[in-house]
Amino acid sequence: MEADGDNRDIAYLRSVLPSTTEDAFFDYLCTVDASEVTVSSVPEGSVVFSRVPLLQVKGPLLVVQLLETTLLCLVNYASLVATNAARFRLLAGPEMKLMEIGLRRAQGPDGGLSASKYSYIGGFDYTSNVLAGKLYGIPVRGTIAHSFIMSFTSLAEVQPRVLPPLAGGEPVDLAALAESWLQRVCELLHSPPEKANRGELAAFVSYAITFPHNFQGLLDTYCVMRSGLPNFCAVALALHQLGYRAIGVRLDSGDLVQQSKEIRRVLRACGTTFQVPWFGSIPIAVSNDISEQSLESFIREGSEIDVIGVGTNLVTCPLQPSLGCVYKLVEVNGSPCLKLTEEEEKMTIPGIKAVYRLYDDAGHPFMDLMALEDEPAPNAGQELAVHVLGRRGEATKVRPTAVEPLHRTYFRDGQVCEVLPSLPEVRSHAQASLSQLSPAHRRLREPQPYPVAVTEKLHLLLAELRQARQ
Numbered sequence: 192m193e194a195d196g197d198n199r200d201i202a203y204l205r206s207v208l209p210s211t212t213e214d215a216f217f218d219y220l221c222t223v224d225a226s227e228v229t230v231s232s233v234p235e236g237s238v239v240f241s242r243v244p245l246l247q248v249k250g251p252l253l254v255v256q257l258l259e260t261t262l263l264c265l266v267n268y269a270s271l272v273a274t275n276a277a278r279f280r281l282l283a284g285p286e287m288k289l290m291e292i293g294l295r296r297a298q299g300p301d302g303g304l305s306a307s308k309y310s311y312i313g314g315f316d317y318t319s320n321v322l323a324g325k326l327y328g329i330p331v332r333g334t335i336a337h338s339f340i341m342s343f344t345s346l347a348e349v350q351p352r353v354l355p356p357l358a359g360g361e362p363v364d365l366a367a368l369a370e371s372w373l374q375r376v377c378e379l380l381h382s383p384p385e386k387a388n389r390g391e392l393a394a395f396v397s398y399a400i401t402f403p404h405n406f407q408g409l410l411d412t413y414c415v416m417r418s419g420l421p422n423f424c425a426v427a428l429a430l431h432q433l434g435y436r437a438i439g440v441r442l443d444s445g446d447l448v449q450q451s452k453e454i455r456r457v458l459r460a461c462g463t464t465f466q467v468p469w470f471g472s473i474p475i476a477v478s479n480d481i482s483e484q485s486l487e488s489f490i491r492e493g494s495e496i497d498v499i500g501v502g503t504n505l506v507t508c509p510l511q512p513s514l515g516c517v518y519k520l521v522e523v524n525g526s527p528c529l530k531l532t533e534e535e536e537k538m539t540i541p542g543i544k545a546v547y548r549l550y551d552d553a554g555h556p557f558m559d560l561m562a563l564e565d566e567p568a569p570n571a572g573q574e575l576a577v578h579v580l581g582r583r584g585e586a587t588k589v590r591p592t593a594v595e596p597l598h599r600t601y602f603r604d605g606q607v608c609e610v611l612p613s614l615p616e617v618r619s620h621a622q623a624s625l626s627q628l629s630p631a632h633r634r635l636r637e638p639q640p641y642p643v644a645v646t647e648k649l650h651l652l653l654a655e656l657r658q659a660r661q
Contacts, residue, residue, distance in 0.1 A: 197221060219253070226605035227251055228258075231598040233546075235612065236273075236312055236621035238628065242580055242643045243546055243559050245270075245516065247598065252523060259518045268302070269309045271514040272506065276313025277625055278635055279501060282486040288498040290317040290332050292478060293506030306506035312618050314625075319500075327614050334441045334476065334500075335398055340412045343393040346370065354400050357434030365429055366396045372432075373425035379464055380457060386417040387425075395426040399435075406430055407439045407476075415442070415450055416457075424461050431467055439474040439498065447477045447485075448494040455495035474498055483510070483635070529656040535581065540645065541656055546598055549575075549591035555629040558589060559597070562646040569594050577644035586647060 201217050232246030233239055245266060248255045276291075283289055291310040297303030307323030317332035318324060324331035343349075346366045353362035369392065377384040391413055399406040406427065410419030420440075427437035442450055454475055462470030476498035483504070489496055503509075519539045520528050527541035543564040551557045560569065560577055569575055571593050576586040601609050612620065631639040645653065 223254055223257075224605070225254075228254055228602065228605075229600060230602040231600040233597045234599060234620060236617040236619075236624065237597070238621075238624040239270075240559055240641045240643055242540065243561070243597070244540075244544060247543065249543070263516055263518055267514045267516050268305060270516065271508050271511070272306050272309040273313040273621065274514075275505060275508045275510070276310040276315050277621065278483060279486065279505065280314030280622075281625065281633065281635060282483055282490070283499065284490075287496075288317070288474075289315040290319065290476070290498060290500040291315045291502070291505060292319045292500040293502035294320045296503040297506045303506065308614070310505055311614065312621050314618070314622060315501075315505075329614070334407055335394075335409045337409060337412050337443075339398070340391050340394040340409060343390040343397065345389050346393045346396065349393050349397050349400070351400060352396075354403055354430075354433060357403075363433060365400055365426075365433075366393070368429040368432065369396050369399075369426045372428045373421060375465075376421045376424045376428070376461065379460060380416075380421060382417050382421055384421075386414070387421045388413045388418045391418055392422040392425065395422050399426050399430055399437075403430060403433075403435045404438075406435070406437045407441065408437075409441050409443065410454070411442055411444045415445070416453065420454060420457055424457065427470070427473070428461065428465060428467065431470075436469065437473060439476055441476040441478065441498075441500075443477070443479050447479065447496065448489055448492045451475050451477065451495040452493075476500060478502070480504065527652060527656065529653070529660065531657060531660045538657075540649070541652055542649065544649070545596065548595040548597055549589060550593040550595070552592050553629070554593075554627065555632075556595075556627060557591075557629070557642070559641075559643045560646065561644070561649060563649050563652070566646060566648055568596065576647050578647070578650040579642045579644045586650075587644070589644075 201220060204220070205212070205217060228248065228250035230246060230248050239245055246262070248258060248262070279289060291307055293306055294303040297306050303320060304323055304326070307318040307320040307329060308327050311318065311327070311329045316330065318329045319331070319333050321331055323329050349366045352364050352366045354365045355362045373387060373392065374384055377387065395408055408419065408423030408426070410423060413419060423437075423440055430437060440454065455471070458473050459471035462468060474497040475495055477496050478500035480503060481499055481501045486499070519530055521539055521541050522528055522543050528539070529541045530537075530539040532538055540561060544561045545564050545566070545568065547560045547562065547569055548556045549558045549560055549569075558577070560575070562569070569591065571591060574588055574590045576588055578586050599609060601607060601611070625633065632641050
């Protein structure tokens with residue numbers, strides 16, 4: 192079957208390439224041998240900086256050229272979304288729960304699935320994408336929908352109406368119990384009970400009967416303070432009376448900070464008045480076009496938010512919609528290559544390279560160093576003369592406390608040669624890599640530029656090739 196597929200692929204290529212294309216080319220494609228290819232890269236989830244090679248591919252020129260588009264497609268969007276997710280995590284801090292909810296806004300089904308995976312690596316806790324949960328083991332979370340709430344008009348529509356207590360016993364009419372609690376909650380809040388929408392109450396009761404261990408309320412279908420919150424509290428207190436515990440509320444519109452404070456005040460008042468200690472700490476989740484600026488305002492204004500759902504501004508990366516990773520030839524037949532341009536940042540660094548991360552006394556990386564592959568590896572405590580890219584003049588002297596080789600070989604002789612980490616392991620590595628950065632390099636507003644340097648030998652090679660091509 193594979194041979195038939197290969198033949199169809201070759202036939203298609205013959206139909207679109209010029210008729211003068213030699214038969215030997217198509218014969219070669221049928222016999223490409225991956226055993227001649229070696230791929231090394233930084234471990235997945237590592238923090239990397241501009242000009243540092245993410246990966247190096249060695250092999251026959253034609254074969255490695257065929258890999259270019261595939262590798263860039265795999266690397267660019269993945270790195271972009273993981274980086275965007277990491278920015279949200281850094282802003283939110285370690286305690287805030289982050290949920291990726293971007294499937295409806297993603298660039299197609301494939302983009303949505305990729306976004307779920309790489310958002311998780313970047314530091315998000317959950318996804319609403321059930322397929323991503325199935326395929327990758329990402330924890331799945333979701334909430335009740337506005338349309339579900341709007342589909343109810345009265346408590347008469349609730350079927351079934353009864354729920355057995357958690358400890359056992361005769362089933363209880365939860366709809367009637369919730370309605371009795373609504374009177375008490377509205378009295379506490381000095382809110383007229385008739386202002387609470389009975390269709391919304393019916394939706395909450397129906398949901399609670401179906402998912403008594405996972406009841407949560409979406410509060411803003413109608414009026415949060417006069418309807419959504421009193422109805423939620425009534426159903427949550429009715430569940431508590433039967434031994435169950437509600438798991439949260441969600442807001443999807445309005446002033447999220449101010450509403451979160453008002454909701455927390457009401458939850459605490461109910462907990463105190465009705466002697467339900469855990470009620471005041473019910474998690475509050477928010478959504479509604481959450482951006483980095485939204486998170487900054489939540490923190491600045493002291494919100495009571497516990498869970499944040501981010502969709503559009505996560506998966507579409509509006510601050511930088513694409514990542515410009517490139518794939519360049521640096522050596523052919525043993526001779527280093529240089530792409531010379533008037534823009535220095537676009538100039539390639541010639542030769543097959545080893546890359547090292549240098550650490551200071553505090554355990555923070557302070558520089559990445561590129562060396563030619565045949566150079567001795569630098570040692571901890573050794574004074575090194577390096578040339579920082581983008582700086583002119585004499586070499587800089589540095590003395591690292593620790594040195595970490597960044598590249599590992601993952602593919603050799605046609606086989607994966609190192610055990611690939613699981614997705615949770617990649618996520619943990621990403622978070623550890625971020626936490627190692629110094630605060631000056633990690634901050635999102637005006638970070639201190641992270642220096643990338645080359646050894647003296649590589650600097651001389653770069654200067655020699657540049658001179659030869661001018």
